[in-house]
Amino acid sequence: MDFALSEEQSAIVEMARGFAEEELAPFAIEWDQNKHFPVDTLRKAAALGMAGIYVRDDVGGSALGRLDAVLIFEALARGCPSIAAYISIHTMVAAMIDRYGNKAQRQRWLPGLVTMETLASYCLTEPGSGSDAAALRTRAVRDGDDYVVSGQKQFISGAGASDVYVVMVRTGGDGPKGISALIVPAGTPGVSFGANERKMGWNAQPTRAVIFDNARIPVVNRLGEEGQGFRFAMAGLDGGRLNIAASALGGAQAAYEKSVAYMRERKAFGQALVDFQALQFRLADMKIGLEVARTFLWRAASALDQGAPEATNLCAMAKKFVTDEAFRIANEALQLHGGYGYLGEYGIEKIVRDLRVHQILEGTNEIMQLIIARSVVNGE
Numbered sequence: 449m450d451f452a453l454s455e456e457q458s459a460i461v462e463m464a465r466g467f468a469e470e471e472l473a474p475f476a477i478e479w480d481q482n483k484h485f486p487v488d489t490l491r492k493a494a495a496l497g498m499a500g501i502y503v504r505d506d507v508g509g510s511a512l513g514r515l516d517a518v519l520i521f522e523a524l525a526r527g528c529p530s531i532a533a534y535i536s537i538h539t540m541v542a543a544m545i546d547r548y549g550n551k552a553q554r555q556r557w558l559p560g561l562v563t564m565e566t567l568a569s570y571c572l573t574e575p576g577s578g579s580d581a582a583a584l585r586t587r588a589v590r591d592g593d594d595y596v597v598s599g600q601k602q603f604i605s606g607a608g609a610s611d612v613y614v615v616m617v618r619t620g621g622d623g624p625k626g627i628s629a630l631i632v633p634a635g636t637p638g639v640s641f642g643a644n645e646r647k648m649g650w651n652a653q654p655t656r657a658v659i660f661d662n663a664r665i666p667v668v669n670r671l672g673e674e675g676q677g678f679r680f681a682m683a684g685l686d687g688g689r690l691n692i693a694a695s696a697l698g699g700a701q702a703a704y705e706k707s708v709a710y711m712r713e714r715k716a717f718g719q720a721l722v723d724f725q726a727l728q729f730r731l732a733d734m735k736i737g738l739e740v741a742r743t744f745l746w747r748a749a750s751a752l753d754q755g756a757p758e759a760t761n762l763c764a765m766a767k768k769f770v771t772d773e774a775f776r777i778a779n780e781a782l783q784l785h786g787g788y789g790y791l792g793e794y795g796i797e798k799i800v801r802d803l804r805v806h807q808i809l810e811g812t813n814e815i816m817q818l819i820i821a822r823s824v825v826n827g828e
């Protein structure tokens with residue numbers, strides 16, 4: 449067991465950190481305040497290979513692993529967790545098409561996705577089903593060479609701006625086996641979008657409902673066979689959860705570093721904040737939390753890279769542990785900044801707001817407990 453990064457991995461981290469420092473961090477507060485989705489910046493990240501990290505290289509992907517991905521998303525999130533997380537969702541969709549798409553689908557969709565000339569969204573959640581995703585009701589009825597799709601997806605990251613939507617729909621009976629996955633291009637007649645949601649954080653990317661009103665989607669746009677969609681959606685989430693965790697970790701790391709710097713400057717009772725031992729212990733606990741979270745995240749990512757049987761459980765554990773710990777650390781950083789942490793210009797409250805949703809989406813942290821508890825009860 450070797451926790452040292454390879455030369456190639458160190459170079460990847462350096463590149464992603466440099467990108468975050470130059471292209472994300474200086475603009476993150478402004479994007480948050482103006483609700484600006486910086487598509488040009490996303491394309492610059494893609495040009496460095498960060499949009500198709502584990503997509504195969506015949507279609508322009510970087511053909512890297514899950515461990516490489518968590519390194520990249522942590523580094524990007526130091527600049528802006530919201531942008532890192534959107535790239536993570538986009539990459540998850542690209543990876544689903546890479547893994548489960550046929551040759552024609554891979555050739556048609558992936559070259560644009562890896563450059564982010566086309567952007568992608570993942571459509572599972574509905575107004576009536578979030579955690580209980582297998583209860584989804586968006587219906588796709590076969591009619592000749594098309595499916596006719598009606599229903600609504602809720603909370604879709606990137607919706608309205610994205611060009612490609614991987615949509616989980618019901619083609620069969622109740623439950624997970626009645627679900628299929630369709631690739632839906634934007635601009636399809638019968639597909640429309642709700643208003644951009646007003647959110648606590650993640651303001652640098654849009655979140656909208658996607659509405660299907662008798663939209664005709666060609667059968668050739670189905671990933672795999674009928675009934676396989678839920679399995680694909682869940683498999684996509686294993687890696688997605690690691691990336692969401694990594695994006696939270698990067699935000700927490702940035703908040704911690706801002707705190708140390710601030711506490712060297714800020715004085716109270718005649719000394720720098722950093723000289724109070726009570727506060728040093730708080731920083732020490734934050735540092736321990738970051739290291740433990742990172743080490744465990746790497747362990748879960750390695751298990752997924754190796755196709756280990758316990759990988760799904762480890763990904764769920766990592767998602768819950770890392771996102772809870774990252775939020776705690778970011779919130780602690782806010783406290784250590786005193787009243788200034790509460791002001792927009794310091795960038796700390798933005799990180800806290802951004803990180804809160806990492807505990808909710810791609811499966812809430814209660815659903816992570818449910819996944820783990822199920823395996824405990826089953827004696828696995």
Ligand SMILES: Cc1cc2nc3c(=O)[nH]c(=O)nc-3n(C[C@H](O)[C@H](O)[C@H](O)COP(=O)(O)OP(=O)(O)OC[C@H]3O[C@@H](n4cnc5c(N)ncnc54)[C@H](O)[C@@H]3O)c2cc1C
Nearest residue numbers: 570571572573577578579603604605808809810811812814
């Ligand atoms: C900003 C944002 C972006 C998102 N992006 C996407 C996206 O791109 N694509 C997409 O498909 N979805 C997306 N989501 C949706 C997200 O995945 C869901 O919100 C999440 O899965 C929870 O579903 P819900 O909101 O319906 O909550 P519910 O399922 O109604 O849950 C409510 C509460 O009950 C708890 N709960 C539910 N069932 C159980 C149980 N069995 N045991 C214990 N506790 C339980 C939950 O943990 C939660 O605390 C996004 C959400 C947000 C806020």
